[in-house]
Amino acid sequence: MAASRKPAPEDAAAGPVPGFQGSAVLLKALAAGIAGLPQAPQSLAVGLSGGADSAMLALHAALYAARHAVTLHFFHVHHGLQPAADRWRDHVHDLAQRLRVPCHSLRVTVDVMRGDGMESAAREARYQAFAALARQAGVRHILLAHHRGDQAETVLLRLLRGTGPQGLAAMAPYFRRDDICYLRPWLDIDRDEILAQAEQYGRLSGWHPVLDPSNADDRYTRAAVRERLVPELDARWPAWRANLVRHARLSAETRQVLEEVAAADLAGLDLAADGASFSLVAWRRLSEPRQALALRHWLALLGCPMPTEGRLRDWMRQLRGLHALGHDRQMRVRHGDAWIRCVRGRVMLASAEPGENG
CATH class of the missing domain: 3.40.50.620 (HUPs)
Structure with a gap:
């Protein structure tokens, strides 16, 4: 009270x-x-x-x-x-x-x-x-x-x-x-x-x-x-x-630069208007560190929790191993209350149905 x-x-x-x-x-x-x-x-x-x-x-x-x-x-x-x-x-x-x-x-x-x-x-x-x-x-x-x-x-x-x-x-x-x-x-x-x-x-x-x-x-x-x-x-x-404290200040500056790079990279991935999907082929053209940055930035924009380092690396391994033309229905991983999927060359975030398990 x-x-x-x-x-x-x-x-x-x-x-x-x-x-x-x-x-x-x-x-x-x-x-x-x-x-x-x-x-x-x-x-x-x-x-x-x-x-x-x-x-x-x-x-x-x-x-x-x-x-x-x-x-x-x-x-x-x-x-x-x-x-x-x-x-x-x-x-x-x-x-x-x-x-x-x-x-x-x-x-x-x-x-x-x-x-x-x-x-x-x-x-x-x-x-x-x-x-x-x-x-x-x-x-x-x-x-x-x-x-x-x-x-x-x-x-x-x-x-x-x-x-x-x-x-x-x-x-x-x-x-x-x-x-x-x-x-x-x-x-x-x-x-x-x-x-x-x-x-x-x-x-x-x-x-x-x-x-x-x-x-x-x-x-x-x-x-x-x-x-x-x-x-x-x-x-x-x-x-x-x-x-x-100086290290924290320098890290904050570095973080700002990385966020700007990630935002620019994500914008170049043929990002959907609602932000819920992007091009797998375009993402693959990025270097591995920038692939990770773009994924984290994408999840942050959608209000999703950040994955662990190991989980993120596993997603990246799966995304790099998919057939870019669409033979990729096996890519379906649970993240919180949503699914990360790849359909017809688009990496997307979709809500999980009630009772749906990963």
Whole structure:
């Protein structure tokens, strides 16, 4: 159930603590991130957990909003996974009242039985809650507090999981989901800068960020990286975060180029008007890496999940072995809720009939 609290009348004069001007570095990065949008938003929200990162983003967003006449909201998601979760919600609303910003909170149920783990389930629940709160508040842009350390850890985790080159772009500074634009303006900011501001604000105001014990619980994958690997990396390769963040930026540029190549290649395959089929003969003229790119791009355009590397290679082997003139009815492979087939020289995606098995 969503809860929304506005500042009480007695808090109207509170605002940011006198003497706290914020970090010029953090404000500049925040302003640059917002300036990168196609159109300046009239309202913004901050995803506010109550930890140091999101609290300082909320505080600097309040300073930015006051200077640029932008309507600001705070969104807090109560996952119910920690005994202190109720206190964290109240603590977040306390900060919002100090800053004279409306705060909206929503309690969610995390499906702990999901096959992809607790972290993924909590993240999915969080984005669903953000979408609901955004509709309630009439907001289309939400700020997230991921920083350079988070980005470096994401690249490292994806490397360890065997992610391909495109996945190594890691977190994007902007992305859309559920018709909402999410911004991560601090991906190039060191966390030390954020923590220094949290300490200063705490001295001036008496308000201190919450500490989530799960961030140090190595039963969780990201926490295991943070607790076990990061200290060794810090000791032996102090610049590893900056290096991995640079790698992510270069990978993002590479991904953009590859997407442009794949789009051009697919357009040259006599693509059907509805995008559901293309010419097998034309596809075969591409080099093998570009064949794979074109297939992935085609599936993405049709809203299909990406296949595993092994499955994709198997499809490519079958497509290269077909008779291009149409003696190819044996090419019929299941992908999710659809079939990939080849009929009369056209590779196509067709919906599976109810009860139809591969």
